[in-house]
Amino acid sequence: MSWLLRKREAALAIVITIMVLGVAAYAPAFAAPASLLGVLNDTAFLFMLVLGQTMVILTRGIDLSVAANLALTGMLVALIGQYGPDLPGLLYVALGLAIGAALGMVIGLLVGGLGIPPIVVTLGALAIYRGLIVVIGGGDQVNASEMGQSFQAFPKLSLMGLTAPVWIAAAVSLAAWIFLTRSRTGRGLYAVGGNPVAARYCGISLERTQLLVYTLSGAIAGLCGYLWVARFGVAYSEIALGYELTVIAACVIGGVSIGGGVGTVAGSLLGALFLGVVVNALPTMQVSPFWQMAIAGTVILGAVILNARADARPEKLILPEARRAAAKGAS
Amino acid sequence: MSPPVLSLRGIGKQFPGVRALVDVSLDLKPGSVTALIGENGAGKSTIVKILTGIYSPDAGAITVDGARQRFASPKDAWNAGIAAIHQETVMFDALSVAENVFMGHMPRRRDGLVDWVAIRARTTALLERIEADFSADMPLKRLSVAQKHMVEVARALSHEARVVIMDEPTAALSRHEIDELFSLVQSLKAEGRAILFISHKFDEIFRLSDRWVCLRDGRKVGEGATADVDEPALVRLMVGRPIDQVFPKRAIALGETVLSVEGLSNATEFADISFSLRQGEILGFYGLVGAGRSETMQCIFGLSRAQTGRITVAGRTLRLRTPSDAIAAGLAYVPEDRQQQGAALPLSIRENTTLVALAAHVGRLFLSRASERRATRSLGRRLDIRAASWETAVEDLSGGNQQKVVIAKWLATNPRIVILDEPTKGIDVGSKAAVHDFIGELAEEGLAVILVTSELPEAMGLSDRLIVMREGRIVDEFSRGGWSPEAIVAAATGAAAAARAQ
Numbered sequence A: 001m002s003w004l005l006r007k008r009e010a011a012l013a014i015v016i017t018i019m020v021l022g023v024a025a026y027a028p029a030f031a032a033p034a035s036l037l038g039v040l041n042d043t044a045f046l047f048m049l050v051l052g053q054t055m056v057i058l059t060r061g062i063d064l065s066v067a068a069n070l071a072l073t074g075m076l077v078a079l080i081g082q083y084g085p086d087l088p089g090l091l092y093v094a095l096g097l098a099i100g101a102a103l104g105m106v107i108g109l110l111v112g113g114l115g116i117p118p119i120v121v122t123l124g125a126l127a128i129y130r131g132l133i134v135v136i137g138g139g140d141q142v143n144a145s146e147m148g149q150s151f152q153a154f155p156k157l158s159l160m161g162l163t164a165p166v167w168i169a170a171a172v173s174l175a176a177w178i179f180l181t182r183s184r185t186g187r188g189l190y191a192v193g194g195n196p197v198a199a200r201y202c203g204i205s206l207e208r209t210q211l212l213v214y215t216l217s218g219a220i221a222g223l224c225g226y227l228w229v230a231r232f233g234v235a236y237s238e239i240a241l242g243y244e245l246t247v248i249a250a251c252v253i254g255g256v257s258i259g260g261g262v263g264t265v266a267g268s269l270l271g272a273l274f275l276g277v278v279v280n281a282l283p284t285m286q287v288s289p290f291w292q293m294a295i296a297g298t299v300i301l302g303a304v305i306l307n308a309r310a311d312a313r314p315e316k317l318i319l320p321e322a323r324r325a326a327a328k329g330a331s
Numbered sequence B: 001m002s003p004p005v006l007s008l009r010g011i012g013k014q015f016p017g018v019r020a021l022v023d024v025s026l027d028l029k030p031g032s033v034t035a036l037i038g039e040n041g042a043g044k045s046t047i048v049k050i051l052t053g054i055y056s057p058d059a060g061a062i063t064v065d066g067a068r069q070r071f072a073s074p075k076d077a078w079n080a081g082i083a084a085i086h087q088e089t090v091m092f093d094a095l096s097v098a099e100n101v102f103m104g105h106m107p108r109r110r111d112g113l114v115d116w117v118a119i120r121a122r123t124t125a126l127l128e129r130i131e132a133d134f135s136a137d138m139p140l141k142r143l144s145v146a147q148k149h150m151v152e153v154a155r156a157l158s159h160e161a162r163v164v165i166m167d168e169p170t171a172a173l174s175r176h177e178i179d180e181l182f183s184l185v186q187s188l189k190a191e192g193r194a195i196l197f198i199s200h201k202f203d204e205i206f207r208l209s210d211r212w213v214c215l216r217d218g219r220k221v222g223e224g225a226t227a228d229v230d231e232p233a234l235v236r237l238m239v240g241r242p243i244d245q246v247f248p249k250r251a252i253a254l255g256e257t258v259l260s261v262e263g264l265s266n267a268t269e270f271a272d273i274s275f276s277l278r279q280g281e282i283l284g285f286y287g288l289v290g291a292g293r294s295e296t297m298q299c300i301f302g303l304s305r306a307q308t309g310r311i312t313v314a315g316r317t318l319r320l321r322t323p324s325d326a327i328a329a330g331l332a333y334v335p336e337d338r339q340q341q342g343a344a345l346p347l348s349i350r351e352n353t354t355l356v357a358l359a360a361h362v363g364r365l366f367l368s369r370a371s372e373r374r375a376t377r378s379l380g381r382r383l384d385i386r387a388a389s390w391e392t393a394v395e396d397l398s399g400g401n402q403q404k405v406v407i408a409k410w411l412a413t414n415p416r417i418v419i420l421d422e423p424t425k426g427i428d429v430g431s432k433a434a435v436h437d438f439i440g441e442l443a444e445e446g447l448a449v450i451l452v453t454s455e456l457p458e459a460m461g462l463s464d465r466l467i468v469m470r471e472g473r474i475v476d477e478f479s480r481g482g483w484s485p486e487a488i489v490a491a492a493t494g495a496a497a498a499a500r501a502q
Helices: A002-006 A008-026 A033-058 A066-083 A089-114 A118-136 A149-156 A164-182 A184-194 A196-201 A206-232 A243-253 A265-284 A289-311 A320-330 B044-051 B074-079 B097-102 B116-129 B145-158 B175-190 B202-208 B231-239 B293-300 B323-328 B338-342 B349-353 B369-383 B399-411 B429-444 B456-462 B485-493 B495-501
Strands: B006-015 B018-028 B033-037 B059-064 B067-069 B082-085 B163-167 B194-198 B211-216 B219-225 B257-265 B273-278 B282-287 B308-313 B331-334 B417-421 B448-453 B465-470 B473-479
Touching: A008 A265, A033 A066, A033 A164, A033 A184, A033 A206, A033 A243, A033 A265, A066 A089, A066 A118, A066 A206, A066 A243, A089 A118, A089 A149, A089 A206, A149 A164, A149 A206, A164 A184, A164 A206, A164 A265, A184 A196, A184 A206, A196 A206, A243 A265, A243 A289, A265 A289, B006 B044, B018 B033, B018 B044, B018 B059, B018 B194, B033 B044, B033 B202, B044 B082, B044 B163, B044 B194, B074 B082, B082 B145, B097 B116, B097 B145, B116 B145, B145 B175, B175 B194, B175 B202, B194 B202, B202 B231, B211 B231, B231 B485, B257 B293, B273 B448, B273 B473, B282 B293, B282 B429, B282 B456, B282 B485, B293 B331, B293 B417, B293 B448, B323 B331, B331 B399, B338 B399, B349 B369, B349 B399, B369 B399, B369 B429, B399 B417, B399 B429, B429 B448, B429 B456, B448 B456, B456 B485, B465 B485, B473 B485
Parallel strands: B018 B219, B033 B194, B033 B211, B082 B163, B163 B194, B282 B448, B282 B465, B331 B417, B417 B448
Antiparallel strands: B006 B018, B006 B059, B059 B067, B211 B219, B257 B273, B257 B308, B465 B473
């Protein structure tokens, strides 16, 4: 049990492998290379979004606005693509990043600057961003026929069977991993979430950290916004509706503690992969899509129970003999 | 004598309703250990928080090496070379030792990334220097309290701090660990660092310190060389004020025994707790912070389970599984932490007051507002709760009035036994007097009262009997008239046991 808790990434990887083998035994086509690559292609957006969400949750926050940000940025980029000249794909990527970051920064300013609870701010932002899509789009959707050539082509570029979003997700993962493990600011996220008072004693600014994580989460959501709209060839107000919950679920399954301060890039990616496999496997096993939510929910509850067991607080050590025993146990 | 590294001059700090520090001056010299002593609430922690940049003083000046400094944030204090080892170790459980040591000032490579090689190497070197027996990669949560203290010391050294503040560093340590910590302090001293040492334990103060400074009620009441002073003199200074006249003790005839506790123990928090309580009696529980008094009371109230022992109320042995069992048996517990455990802050005075005793206000089908209002009015008047209306949210009240609401809530259950845990902590002087007065009134009405307090004047002023706890056990019991402040403090700090041993 304790080994499982400590090596959550390893355990999750094993569970996913067993799941893939199990499904393959039932439906061999699932284990075909093309099918497995398809799972990765399908999960690319989730891979990216969990990374932003992980950084937010590490600081004891939550970002419910990611899917709305994705949809709004997608609509804005699609409109720019529709009415402007057909730009190179990478420029749209940059555009998505910038718009998403701006939308995220608004949240960061409200949370960090004014100290409003993140759940309230991001819930409000979710509603506003969704509403804005209808307003700026005039209630219409932008269709594939209205999108430029290179606008649409970019996310469909493929290398070794993996599409551009997967490669971008890999790049974002690498950057997030370096940020969280090798930069002062990144390690600071763990400090802020693990013990905000102690972080303050260490001279780490909670406000600046919050501004940063919501901006980063927004930037990633915006990036996904362009890729999503271009890949599926349509932008409208209900894109990725409710997807923020899938993103948070993947983080929790991947071992990110909602209480803050605990979580890794690898864990979150595996959490996303887990949900990606579940979502792709169930149809091949002819399981009703209605069960998919229930299965995902059961897994989330299981993960939360494991987290709660790991976080259980021991009694205080007051009696001298108890302190001695504890000291002996630890050394 | 060398000039001080750090000086405080005329420091004052005011909180709403409380003057935490008044005109305190203090010098810390290199290679010297200064002991800061005083009762709980005398202002020691406020000094620490000012020195570490958590609070900024309202008056006075801080100088480091003769240059005046203003600490706008903890970072400023840290950069000025001041490091603190805190009472409740404030660190990051989920991170490694090395990360804890260097959090906030991690060395970087040329490319701007964190230099993990250097962090690990430097932490390992620091751990060797202080002879720690764990590795730099160990997650902090696997260390004992003593080992966490070592991590904090390593953290202070990682920055070559010239002033090291130790706020009750030995409170959670065993004898052996204390010895190790002390040899560490000696080597810090030999390296020319200035150390501010805060402790309640006189043997440690005499063993370690070169100078002492005593605070009482936020003022400096004395200082000098440790060699020139003895323990009774320090205890007198700490306790100081005349105690008797503030608390007119009511003469109450004691009734029969309503509560008796026999051999109550749990694994880690308290052991062999036995006492009895009579109707109309006020039984004080005195001790240092962390002596296990609150934990014992929480167990008697059913908030935690004991492993052995028996609790008898009015002749019936109780099986307490949850607080509602205790409430049914006629117990009430007013907890120490109003904000967290006592009041439902966003709710109104009425809603708070009737929260526990709601069953009494059920009409035919629904709760009766009128009945709730009547009960709130009568308790509110009795306790002198001051608010615009009974519908005012508790969070809008002053600390003293919040505490009165919490007490009212428990009195509404018509208890036979009331446990008050630090009932006057952090409330203003006026409310304090009202609460004291009210405790006497409760006893007069025939309730039995347990008063857990860390304030000696309060303990001596109100109690009929006083039980002193230390390190999870009852170490002494005094009856009214048969006590002295010196003897009580000596029992609580372990000085009495130390004296007997010699």
